[in-house]
Amino acid sequence: MKSLRLALPLGLVLLSSMSFAQSQPQPLSDAQKSFDEMKTLAGVWQGKATINPPLKDADNPLVHVSLRVTSRGNAIVHEMKEPNTPDDPTHDDPITMFYLDNDRLLLTHYCDAGNRPRMVGQLSPDGKKLEFQFLDVAGSTQYGHMDHVMFSIVDSDHHIEDWTYLEPGDKAMHAHMELTRVK
Numbered sequence: 279m280k281s282l283r284l285a286l287p288l289g290l291v292l293l294s295s296m297s298f299a300q301s302q303p304q305p306l307s308d309a310q311k312s313f314d315e316m317k318t319l320a321g322v323w324q325g326k327a328t329i330n331p332p333l334k335d336a337d338n339p340l341v342h343v344s345l346r347v348t349s350r351g352n353a354i355v356h357e358m359k360e361p362n363t364p365d366d367p368t369h370d371d372p373i374t375m376f377y378l379d380n381d382r383l384l385l386t387h388y389c390d391a392g393n394r395p396r397m398v399g400q401l402s403p404d405g406k407k408l409e410f411q412f413l414d415v416a417g418s419t420q421y422g423h424m425d426h427v428m429f430s431i432v433d434s435d436h437h438i439e440d441w442t443y444l445e446p447g448d449k450a451m452h453a454h455m456e457l458t459r460v461k
Contacts, residue, residue, distance in 0.1 A: 312383040312401040312408055316354055316376050319345045319429070319437060323457035324361070330452045341455055343439070353377045374427075385410055387424045393417030395424045406431050422446055435459040 306314070323343040339360060346355045356374040363371070373388045376399070383399035394417055397410035410427040426442040441453045 307381050308401060309378055309381050309383045309399075311405075312399050313354075313376065313378050315401060315405060315431070316345075316383070316399075316408060316429070317347050317351075318434070319431070320347050320354070321345060322460040323437070324460050325455050325457040328454045330454070341457075342460075343455070343457055383408075384413070385427065387427075389424055391419075391421040391423060393419060393423050397424075397427060420446070422451075425450070 321344070323345070325341060327339050327341045329339075342359050342361050344355075344357050347353075348355050354376040356376065357371050358374075359371040372390050374385055375388070376383065376385050378384070383401075385397050385399065387395050387397070389395065393415050395415040396413045398413050399408050399410045401408055408429040408431075412425045415423050422443055422445040424441060425444040426440075428438075428440040430438040430440075432438065435458060437457055439453075439455045439457065441455075443451045443453070445451060
């Protein structure tokens with residue numbers, strides 16, 4: 279009976295210390311830090327796009343970008359569109375989703391070329407650039423596919439996006455967008 283009286287308090291102490299150890303905050307992974315940095319870009323942005331090589335009839339077009347945290351903080355939706363385009367199926371704007379997959383920050387780009395490339399993100403040591411490298415693609419690459427993305431955070435109201443698209447024959451097309459927060 280005496281051993282039971284000693285065992286019970288000892289067991290409670292052990293359980294409470296295990297519970298305390300589990301409730302201690304764990305250090306953030308690099309992927310989580312990168313994802314948290316992407317979340318700071320939530321909002322509506324606009325700016326000019328420089329495309330190289332230049333497109334016919336597209337001299338530094340104005341672009342609107344919206345980034346929205348969704349799915350209870352588990353995903354970010356990025357939508358790029360030309361200003362004054364209606365929200366209807368005739369103007370299919372590319373959508374990119376950012377999300378964590380275990381220890382990786384991934385993006386899936388739902389391209390108007392009809393495919394879905396995935397890329398893996400890496401935050402620069404200074405925390406100001408997020409670079410996404412090509413991982414794989416689902417769907418046809420007959421018309422090419424997105425291959426690389428870089429987000430450079432200037433300050434809370436300015437960021438730069440650089441997108442690289444590989445056309446058939448691996449001919450690269452670059453879009454550089456300097457964006458200012460609208461809201």
